[in-house]
Amino acid sequence: xxxxxxxxxxxxxxxxxxxxxxxxxxxxxxxxxxxxxxxxxxxxxxxxxxxxxxxxxxxxxxxxxxxxxxxxxxxxxxxxxxxxxxxxxxxxxxxxxxxxxxxxxxxxxxxxxxxxxxxxxxxxxxxxxxxxxxxxxxxxxxxxxxxxxxxxxxxxxxxxxxxxxxxxxxxxxxxxxxxxxxxxxxxxxxxxxxxxxxxxxxxxxxxxxxxxxxxxxxxxxxxxxxxxxxxxxxxxxxxxxxxxxxxxxxxxxxxxxxxxxxxxxxxxxxxxxxxxxxxxxxxxxxxxxxxxxxxxxxxxxxxxxxxxxxxxxxxxxxxxxxxxxxxxxxxxxxxxxxxxxxxxxxxxxxxxxxxxxxxxxxxxxxxxxxxxxxxxxxxxx
Numbered sequence: 001x002x003x004x005x006x007x008x009x010x011x012x013x014x015x016x017x018x019x020x021x022x023x024x025x026x027x028x029x030x031x032x033x034x035x036x037x038x039x040x041x042x043x044x045x046x047x048x049x050x051x052x053x054x055x056x057x058x059x060x061x062x063x064x065x066x067x068x069x070x071x072x073x074x075x076x077x078x079x080x081x082x083x084x085x086x087x088x089x090x091x092x093x094x095x096x097x098x099x100x101x102x103x104x105x106x107x108x109x110x111x112x113x114x115x116x117x118x119x120x121x122x123x124x125x126x127x128x129x130x131x132x133x134x135x136x137x138x139x140x141x142x143x144x145x146x147x148x149x150x151x152x153x154x155x156x157x158x159x160x161x162x163x164x165x166x167x168x169x170x171x172x173x174x175x176x177x178x179x180x181x182x183x184x185x186x187x188x189x190x191x192x193x194x195x196x197x198x199x200x201x202x203x204x205x206x207x208x209x210x211x212x213x214x215x216x217x218x219x220x221x222x223x224x225x226x227x228x229x230x231x232x233x234x235x236x237x238x239x240x241x242x243x244x245x246x247x248x249x250x251x252x253x254x255x256x257x258x259x260x261x262x263x264x265x266x267x268x269x270x271x272x273x274x275x276x277x278x279x280x281x282x283x284x285x286x287x288x289x290x291x292x293x294x295x296x297x298x299x300x301x302x303x304x305x306x307x308x309x310x311x312x313x314x315x316x317x318x319x320x321x322x323x324x325x326x327x328x329x330x331x332x333x334x335x336x337x338x339x340x341x342x343x344x345x346x347x348x349x350x351x352x353x354x355x356x357x358x359x360x361x362x363x364x365x366x367x368x369x370x371x372x373x374x375x376x377x378x379x380x381x
Contacts, residue, residue: 002287008359010279018343018364023158023186023322023355026212028276035275036214039268054267061274065219068277068285069203070194074256077220078270082185083110085204085220086152088260089181090114092230093150097122101150102143105129106349108158111183115152133160133311134318137168150179155193156186159349161296161312161322163187170199179226185209185218189276190292190321190357192285195221202226207269210321210357213276217269222257236262283358291358292321298362299323299354302369306376311351326351329379337375343368 010029013019019027042050059073066073079085091114095101101115105127115125128135128143135153144151151173156163166182173180181202184193189210195203203221207213222230232253237243239262241252253259280288293316300323303310308325327334331347338345345368346353352372356365 002283002291002358004291004359004361007283008361011359014359016342018360018367020354020356020360020364020368021344021346022210022212022357023161023353024346025208025215026210026357028212028214028272029279031279032213032272032275036268036272039271054271057274058265058267058270061270061277064274064277064281068188068193068281069219069221070196071221072224074258075221075224077222077257077260078265079204079218079220079260080216080266080269081110081218082183082204082206083114085202085218086111086181086183087114088204088220088233089150089179089202089222089230090118091233093179094229094231095121095123095149098124098147099149100124100126100145100147101152102126102128102140102148103152104135104154104157106157106159107152107154108183108185110185111152111154115150130162134162134313135164135169137165137172140169140172144176144178148176148178150181152181152183154183154186155188155191156320156322158186158322159311159353160324160351161319161353163191163313163318163320166198166200173201174199186322187320189280190285190288192289195223207273207276211273211276212280212357213273214269217266217273219273220257220260222260224256227255227257227259232259232262234260234262238263238265288358289320292356293319295356295360295362295365296321296323298365299356300325302365306369306373308352321355321357323354324348324351325354327376329376333379334372334375337378338368338371341371343371 013027062073062076065076095118128139170180179201182200184203184205188205201223206218208215239259300310303325308327311324313319331352335347
């Protein structure tokens with residue numbers, strides 16, 4: 001059984017706040033903070049003399065993520081954000097006039113704007129509607145044709161928490177020879193991921209949500225077999241082989257995903273992200289998943305008891321960490337009143353959004369709904 005009390009000590013935020021917005025920006029564990037502080041000390045006291053050690057640690061993080069995602073380290077690049085990773089493909093893959101890309105109506109803008117930017121090339125962006133808040137494979141089948149080149153979807157929808165069946169979607173895309181891109185920011189850290197098993201071609205995710213890392217550093221996966229089909233749109237000294245031979249110009253791109261790391265790396269961010277991943281792997285992704293789903297079930301129970309309309313599927317196979325529920329009241333007003341009372345949740349698409357992580361407690365969920373009940377009564381008076 002997961003020892004929540006033991007790991008809760010890693011989150012001093014719990015001493016002052018009830019933090020239930022890990023689908024937004026998460027607090028970082030103490031060991032991640034310590035990693036950053038230690039690295040800053042090395043920067044201050046050693047400067048470039050520690051550079052080789054840092055780069056070795058960067059490669060260790062790359063290796064850890066390859067294990068985490070079920071791929072080879074050569075297929076992993078570090079990026080600054082999910083948008084960065086998506087843009088690498090939107091601008092680097094050859095799209096022709098008349099091609100079309102399928103996305104969903106409720107996608108976070110990171111997974112919308114890079115594709116809309118292709119409309120100027122004559123690429124059609126087809127936006128599919130949710131059906132009962134879900135991504136239905138049948139709708140995707142009806143939405144494609146011989147000119148469909150890409151399906152890009154979030155592993156978990158940021159607004160209502162629906163979890164896509166990546167295995168089925170990946171199998172379908174493979175059978176139709178369609179590229180499959182996954183925005184995984186709302187699942188990595190709380191859901192197991194195997195890019196090969198799910199037939200994912202490309203994946204991107206920032207670390208500041210469920211991965212419990214600082215903002216500004218993420219990972220990008222590109223299937224090894226497809227590297228040659230992507231034209232790196234950002235080129236720099238670090239994109240090429242023998243990158244430190246500064247006096248010898250040899251424009252030969254690296255033969256792995258590191259070709260997408262065009263310049264100096266955010267070493268502090270990468271090592272912080274790596275420490276977060278080690279922490280999550282120590283706790284155990286399966287343990288985290290069970291815990292988060294259990295807390296989510298409690299949120300659903302309390303929301304229904306309070307008379308709210310739950311928008312997230314109750315079936316644990318169709319949800320991850322996000323629980324969304326609506327009411328007749330303005331969710332932004334409830335959110336702001338909770339914020340002033342040191343409780344953090346959020347709202348999306350006209351509904352409240354609660355996103356607990358594994359270190360949250362049942363008592364915090366109880367307190368949340370007690371406070372919501374008081375606020376609702378105040379708004380009625």
